[in-house]
Amino acid sequence: xxxxxxxxxxxxxxxxxxxxxxxxxxxxxxxxxxxxxxxxxxxxxxxxxxxxxxxxxxxxxxxxxxxxxxxxxxxxxxxxxxxxxxxxxxxxxxxxxxxxxxxxxxxxxxxxxxxxxxxxxxxxxxxxxxxxxxxxxxxxxxxxxxxxxxxxxxxxxxxxxxxxxxxxxxxxxxxxxxxxxxxxxxxxxxxxxxxxxxxxxxxxxxxxxxxxxxxxxxxxxxxxxxxxxxxxxxxxxxxxxxxxxxxxxxxxxxxxxxxxxxxxxxxxxxxxxxxxxxxxxxxxxxxxxxxxxxxxxxxxxxxxxxxxxxxxxxxxxxxxxxxxxxxxxxxxxxxxxxxxxxxxxxxxx
Numbered sequence: 001x002x003x004x005x006x007x008x009x010x011x012x013x014x015x016x017x018x019x020x021x022x023x024x025x026x027x028x029x030x031x032x033x034x035x036x037x038x039x040x041x042x043x044x045x046x047x048x049x050x051x052x053x054x055x056x057x058x059x060x061x062x063x064x065x066x067x068x069x070x071x072x073x074x075x076x077x078x079x080x081x082x083x084x085x086x087x088x089x090x091x092x093x094x095x096x097x098x099x100x101x102x103x104x105x106x107x108x109x110x111x112x113x114x115x116x117x118x119x120x121x122x123x124x125x126x127x128x129x130x131x132x133x134x135x136x137x138x139x140x141x142x143x144x145x146x147x148x149x150x151x152x153x154x155x156x157x158x159x160x161x162x163x164x165x166x167x168x169x170x171x172x173x174x175x176x177x178x179x180x181x182x183x184x185x186x187x188x189x190x191x192x193x194x195x196x197x198x199x200x201x202x203x204x205x206x207x208x209x210x211x212x213x214x215x216x217x218x219x220x221x222x223x224x225x226x227x228x229x230x231x232x233x234x235x236x237x238x239x240x241x242x243x244x245x246x247x248x249x250x251x252x253x254x255x256x257x258x259x260x261x262x263x264x265x266x267x268x269x270x271x272x273x274x275x276x277x278x279x280x281x282x283x284x285x286x287x288x289x290x291x292x293x294x295x296x297x298x299x300x301x302x303x304x305x306x307x308x309x310x311x312x313x314x315x316x317x318x319x320x321x322x323x324x325x326x327x328x329x330x331x332x333x334x335x336x337x338x339x340x341x342x343x344x345x346x347x348x349x
Contacts, residue, residue: 007043014039121164128158131201137213143170229346284311294320
């Protein structure tokens with residue numbers, strides 16, 4: 001009976017840990033069972049395997065197991081959870097077009113995208129005769145409604161606007177989300193769909209990306225020349241190479257975790273992320289505005305690091321009193337004016 005004490009204690013420890021993970025991924029039952037199975041399995045293997053060897057290895061089984069489990073959690077389990085949370089689908093009905101604030105001519109649309117997927121969204125045609133249109137892409141674990149405030153500001157300035165649910169989000173099809181790696185393929189088909197509409201000038205299409213939406217536009221832009229201008233709000237990193245050199249052990253640890261997460265995402269999705277420091281120079285000479293919230297130190301620092309890679313028409317704006325994608329609320333009038341002036345120069349100039 002004494003030989004079961006260590007396996008049971010180890011089981012309780014991993015159950016508690018995986019219960020926390022389950023809470024964050026909204027599936028505690030599955031993760032508790034997984035933690036129990038792993039904890040008991042590892043505990044039994046260590047107890048009976050090292051018992052046969054005896055000596056100091058057996059006497060130090062608790063510390064050895066803790067060390068092994070810590071390495072596994074840091075190097076594999078933690079990064080896997082980050083990828084798992086970001087790639088599980090979130091599909092549900094999205095309501096309501098009459099509350100979109102995009103005018104009387106807004107319509108629900110279904111756009112054929114890459115890989116046979118269909119993107120559900122709302123489209124409001126331009127009210128100005130120049131036919132300029134701006135896509136507004138929402139952030140992760142969200143849907144088109146998170147894009148509406150930016151879209152409303154642009155539509156009030158005469159632009160056509162398109163907001164849509166990214167694949168495996170809201171009412172769009174798809175088996176999994178992809179941290180933008182699959183979504184970048186959709187930008188060219190979306191632009192082609194817009195260009196085919198008689199009221200749209202295919203030479204005057206731009207994009208606003210919010211958080212993950214910014215990632216998607218920046219990833220797609222180098223191979224999508226018809227994307228004429230990008231307003232990127234809340235761009236993060238797309239690989240450990242985008243992180244600044246670590247100043248201490250803590251930053252080195254964060255860099256390792258991020259690197260592992262990106263490697264796992266690449267293996268899981270079959271497409272390795274390309275660092276933004278390599279992508280941003282390829283967007284020039286098209287206009288690119290990087291907007292960052294100064295209250296998010298990591299976001300502000302990352303975007304400042306990208307500034308040297310901007311081309312002649314690139315610009316950085318750090319809004320010191322804004323959080324992540326919070327600029328429109330922290331400085332509403334200045335934000336609207338600068339965003340509209342940016343697209344006026346890029347698409348109407």
